[in-house]
Amino acid sequence: MYKRPKTMEELLQASSLKTETILAGGTDLVPLIKNGVKNCSSLIDITQIPELKKIEKTDKGWFIGTAVTLSSLAENPDIRQAYPALSKAAGKTASPQIRSIGTIGGNILQDRRCMYFNQSAYWRSSLPLCFKTGGSVCHQAPASPVCRAIYYSDTAPALCIYGALAVFYENGCRQTLPVLDFIKHHTAENGTVRYKEILLEGFLLPFQEVPMKSAFEKVSIRNSIDFPVIHFAGTYLPAAKQSCLYAGAVSHYPVRLVKTEEAIASSSFAGLDALTEIAVQEIRSLSQLIKEPGISPKIKRESFKNIRFLFEELFG
Numbered sequence: 001m002y003k004r005p006k007t008m009e010e011l012l013q014a015s016s017l018k019t020e021t022i023l024a025g026g027t028d029l030v031p032l033i034k035n036g037v038k039n040c041s042s043l044i045d046i047t048q049i050p051e052l053k054k055i056e057k058t059d060k061g062w063f064i065g066t067a068v069t070l071s072s073l074a075e076n077p078d079i080r081q082a083y084p085a086l087s088k089a090a091g092k093t094a095s096p097q098i099r100s101i102g103t104i105g106g107n108i109l110q111d112r113r114c115m116y117f118n119q120s121a122y123w124r125s126s127l128p129l130c131f132k133t134g135g136s137v138c139h140q141a142p143a144s145p146v147c148r149a150i151y152y153s154d155t156a157p158a159l160c161i162y163g164a165l166a167v168f169y170e171n172g173c174r175q176t177l178p179v180l181d182f183i184k185h186h187t188a189e190n191g192t193v194r195y196k197e198i199l200l201e202g203f204l205l206p207f208q209e210v211p212m213k214s215a216f217e218k219v220s221i222r223n224s225i226d227f228p229v230i231h232f233a234g235t236y237l238p239a240a241k242q243s244c245l246y247a248g249a250v251s252h253y254p255v256r257l258v259k260t261e262e263a264i265a266s267s268s269f270a271g272l273d274a275l276t277e278i279a280v281q282e283i284r285s286l287s288q289l290i291k292e293p294g295i296s297p298k299i300k301r302e303s304f305k306n307i308r309f310l311f312e313e314l315f316g
């Protein structure tokens with residue numbers, strides 16, 4: 001069944017999130033349906049609802065509707081001016097074609113990826129079912145009690161550094177959570193993504209009382225389309241030596257680099273090389289690497305050094 005409500009009221013009336021699946025741009029969901037890893041017999045298309053497609057200034061901050069496309073977000077002059085790292089992250093996601101239909105909500109709620117999961121049913125049929133497909137083992141890390149697939153959303157770390165809140169409905173109640181908590185909340189106990197039950201309305205980006213420097217850097221094999229090998233987002237307030245730093249595509253959540261932030265606050269490092277080394281060690285300690293197509297864990301670890309480009313932007 002396919003429903004396409006035209007207003008928020010219609011959507012809330014139409015949806016039974018226990019049985020129906022939200023369809024936004026479909027760039028993540030449709031390949032998974034085709035590969036037989038998601039069983040979605042009933043879809044609700046949210047792309048025709050004006051309330052979910054707006055970017056507007058409210059008294060609490062900027063609201064970005066879940067169905068705003070990545071290209072509209074990247075091109076929005078207000079967002080580019082106030083939240084440049086988010087604008088850059090949206091503009092660096094996937095390819096122009098995907099950005100023109102892929103949404104910010106779908107980007108945050110995209111499934112974690114793994115080379116044993118993002119495969120056809122025929123390919124997967126040669127292996128026992130893993131956690132993500134209803135089994136009880138992880139082929140990447142057989143001793144792991146949970147799925148170790150990696151979360152690649154490019155916009156997630158950029159939303160996190162600005163303290164963005166996710167606004168969503170669950171069991172009919174409208175709620176808010178910081179984006180990282182929302183991502184964790186959306187993950188089931190065995191580490192797989194709960195793709196039903198939650199209706200995301202959008203994101204609220206608080207105003208910045210004191211303007212901060214902010215930056216986003218992404219490393220990928222082919223810049224024109226690929227998922228990140230790694231990405232970094234950060235803010236820096238020079239007067240207070242206060243920073244907020246995230247790295248992503250290294251674990252099942254974006255990771256916050258608290259020790260590196262502390263080193264910046266206390267100026268306990270001699271130059272950017274030393275700071276880069278502190279950050280590399282911290283990313284190593286927080287990352288949970290798995291086998292990924294096209295890149296070995298050794299090369300992936302080398303990519304951690306690229307955080308230096310983020311530092312050059314923030315402190316340059």
Ligand SMILES: Cc1cc2nc3c(=O)[nH]c(=O)nc-3n(C[C@H](O)[C@H](O)[C@H](O)COP(=O)(O)OP(=O)(O)OC[C@H]3O[C@@H](n4cnc5c(N)ncnc54)[C@H](O)[C@@H]3O)c2cc1C
Pocket residue numbers: 021022023024025026027028029030046066070092093094095098101102103104105106107108109110111152153154155195198199200201225226227228
């Ligand atoms: C070739 C290719 C390259 C890609 N490269 C990148 C990349 O570089 N970086 C990156 O971050 N991503 C990448 N992606 C992943 C993905 O396509 C994008 O993240 C895109 O933004 C997903 O948005 P969508 O609107 O198409 O989501 P959909 O596919 O429509 O939805 C994704 C998931 O979110 C759920 N969902 C969507 N909206 C809501 C809502 N409002 N409430 C509740 N649930 C919802 C859906 O049910 C589904 O489970 C790539 C995909 C492809 C195919």
Ligand code: SF4
Pocket residue numbers: 113114115116117130131132133137138139140141146147148149290
């Ligand atoms: S990380 Fe493990 S459980 Fe998750 S999809 Fe891959 S093999 Fe399956």
